[in-house]
Amino acid sequence: MKKIICVVLTTIASFANAQSILPKSATEIAPLLIGEKIPDVILKSSDNVTVPIKSLLKKKKTVLVFYRGGWCPYCNMHLSALAEAEEQILGLGYQIIAISPDAPENLKLTEEKDKIKYTLLSDSRGELAKAVGISFEAPENYKSIINVNSKGENKEFLPVPSIFVLNTDNEIEFEFITPDFKHRITTELLIAVLKTLK
Secondary structure: OHHHHHHHHHHHHHHHHHHHOOOOOHHHOOOOOOOOEOOOOEEEEOOOOEEEHHHHHOOOEEEEEEOOOOOOHHHHHHHHHHHHHHHHHHHOOEEEEEEEOOOHHHHHHHHHHHOOOOEEEEOOOOHHHHHHOOEEEOOHHHHHHHHHHOOOOOOOEEEOOEEEEEOOOOEEEEEEEOOOOOOOOOHHHHHHHHHHHO
16 A cells, blocks of 8 residues: 555656656747636736736636747837737727736836836746746746846746637637747737637
8 A cells, every 4th residue: 555655646746847847948838728728827917916817817808918028129029019909909809918927027117118008917937837838948048137037036937929819718719829939920910810709
């Protein structure tokens, strides 16, 4: 009996350890699939208030955006493009929520710099990015940048830039995941998708 318990505990420990190992590159991630649900994780707002993501997602259909951080010029261009299309996206019955490893105070800077009115949330420890399956081990040349921008919370991971379109049950209805961080979905294509899903 002791042997069986020992084997079971070893198997559980091995599985938990495997789940915590980050993929080595953006092309090795294993994201959630269409039809799966976004897990409920506690994040922080730009005002440093804790926010259970589920409480926001159940309010309205959601365009959920994961970006690398306010330090990334490609992310800033994408966030600005979404800000320009926000009125049209809202008109289709969706809200926009964008998540990065940046600390709350750095989210504030991004809001001001890129004139963002939609919700930005901090996932500094990567709990949601890891649970969704889009985080990977940051290359060495990024580790000091992400450490500074997360106020020391993140020393190891980057999220692959991604968009998930969700219904009010947290279910993924569409996803666009780009291991090449220089390429993002255009707002025109996103709006066409939202119209189709409506």
